[in-house]
Structures are given as C-alpha cells and as structure tokens.
Amino acid sequence: xxxxxxxxxIQEADFSIDEEYQRLRVAxxxxxxxxxxxxxxxxxFGDKKGVTGMFLEHYPGMTEQSLQLIIDQAVVRWKxxxxxxxxxxxxLSLSDQIVFVGVSSAHRVDAFAACEFIMDYLKTDAxxxxxxxxxxxxxxxxxxxxxxxxxxxxx
Amino acid sequence: xxxxxxxxxxxxxxxxEEQWKDLNGALTAGDILSQLKTRGEPWxxxxxxxxxxxxxxxxxxxxxxxxxxxxELAFFPPxxxx
Numbered sequence: 475x476x477x478x479x480x481x482x483x484i485q486e487a488d489f490s491i492d493e494e495y496q497r498l499r500v501a502x503x504x505x506x507x508x509x510x511x512x513x514x515x516x517x518x519f520g521d522k523k524g525v526t527g528m529f530l531e532h533y534p535g536m537t538e539q540s541l542q543l544i545i546d547q548a549v550v551r552w553k554x555x556x557x558x559x560x561x562x563x564x565x566l567s568l569s570d571q572i573v574f575v576g577v578s579s580a581h582r583v584d585a586f587a588a589c590e591f592i593m594d595y596l597k598t599d600a601x602x603x604x605x606x607x608x609x610x611x612x613x614x615x616x617x618x619x620x621x622x623x624x625x626x627x628x629x
Numbered sequence: 630x631x632x633x634x635x636x637x638x639x640x641x642x643x644x645x646e647e648q649w650k651d652l653n654g655a656l657t658a659g660d661i662l663s664q665l666k667t668r669g670e671p672w673x674x675x676x677x678x679x680x681x682x683x684x685x686x687x688x689x690x691x692x693x694x695x696x697x698x699x700x701e702l703a704f705f706p707p708x709x710x711x
Contacts, residue, residue, distance in 0.1 A: 602710025617707030
C-alpha cells in the first residue's frame with residue numbers, strides 16, 4: 475500500500491505560513507500548478523464578544539487519525555500533490571493562528587476545493603474543543619448547525 | 630477498559646480518565662453509559678446531554694457499538710475545532 479499523503483501536526487507552537495507554503499512548493503516542483511492555503515485565527519467575537527483568548531483541547535491519537543481520514547477522502551475526490559494540516563492546542567491569545575491547511579495540486583480548482591473540504595470536515599469531525607476566554611471567565615464554544623450543514627453539502 | 634472524558638464533560642465530571650478491570654456485564658458502549666449514569670450527580674445529568682458523542686478505540690461510534698475489556702472508550706461533547 476502506498477504511503478498516506480499528507481503531513482499532520484498537532485502542536486502548541488505557532489507556525490509560519492511562509493515556511494509551510496515553501497515546503498509544499500518545493501516538494502513537487504514540476505507538478506505543482508497551484509497551492510491553496512487557509513489559516514484560522516482567534517478573533518474578538520465568538521459565542522460572546524470581548525474574547526481575550528482561547529484554550530484548545532484535543533483527543534491525542536484520535537485527532538491525527540480523523541485528520542488522516544479527511545485527507546484520504548480529499549485525495550480520492552481531487553488530484554492533489556500534497557496536503558499539510560496544522561492545528562494548535564493549549565492556550566492561545568487574540569489574533570493568534572489556530573489552524574493551517576495547505577494543499578498543492580496541478581490545478582487551482584482542485585486546490586481550492588480540497589482546502590475547503592478539509593477545513594469543513596475538520597470543524598465537524600476532528601476531536602478538538604475550544605474554550606473562549608473573556609474578562610468574566612471562560613466558556614466552551616457551542617457546536618454550530620451552520621458548520622454541520624457545510625460538511626453535509628459535500629456528501 | 631480505559632474510559633476518557635473531554636472538554637466540558639471532563640470539567641463537569643472532574644474526571645479525565647478511568648480504568649475498569651471488569652465490564653460488569655456491559656456489552657455495548659450504551660451499557661457503559663448506563664452504568665456511569667447510576668453514580669448520581671453530576672454523572673446522571675452530564676451524561677444525559679442531547680448530543681453526547683462516543684468513540685470506541687478512537688473511532689466515532691454509537692451506543693450500540695459492541696465493546697470488549699481492552700477497548701478505549703471516550704465520551705465528549707460535539708467538536709468545535711478549526
């Protein structure tokens with residue numbers, strides 16, 4: 475069986491979009507025609523306004539497995555050269571980077587679609603949980619029907 | 630059997646993990662859940678959540694999923710990453 479495509483990293487440390495982009499770019503220099511990247515950030519308004527930070531918890535082991543499953547499905551649907559998924563855990567501050575998805579392909583249509591597909595499934599299937607921090611304390615983020623509907627549209 | 634709890638559920642139960650040496654007759658994930666609920670509060674109400682998710686050996690499962698003594702079960706609320 476061929477090696478699974480994709481690099482998956484769950485980490486507390488920040489990441490550099492430039493480094494990740496360059497890694498995807500040089501990995502398949504003759505086949506890449508398009509690289510699509512997405513990054514998600516901690517913003518000031520979530521379930522409540524006045525968000526000052528975020529705590530991210532995950533299920534070690536299951537998280538990596540579920541992300542690999544999502545990448546595997548993307549590889550079946552589109553012609554991709556490589557995929558990188560990075561998700562941070564632990565304590566994050568306002569405007570910090572949370573998540574990165576990078577997809578390289580011969581064509582932009584595949585890169586765009588696969589990047590969105592991976593993010594949509596990550597939000598509903600990968601075992602991460604966010605807790606928003608405010609001046610008054612902190613509370614677990616509610617799962618959103620709109621996210622589940624986005625995932626459903628791919629099936 | 631290892632049983633894990635995550636996020637709001639972990640906080641409500643004040644438990645992140647427990648080990649069982651005996652399944653006390655449980656055959657499915659639902660049987661384990663029923664046994665946990667008999668502990669009284671906060672177990673009964675916290676585990677009664679409408680959208681409680683269960684995984685068996687790190688795969689999303691349901692309450693009818695068969696279980697064995699070497700399995701790893703986890704209960705958690707709907708995921709909110711990304």
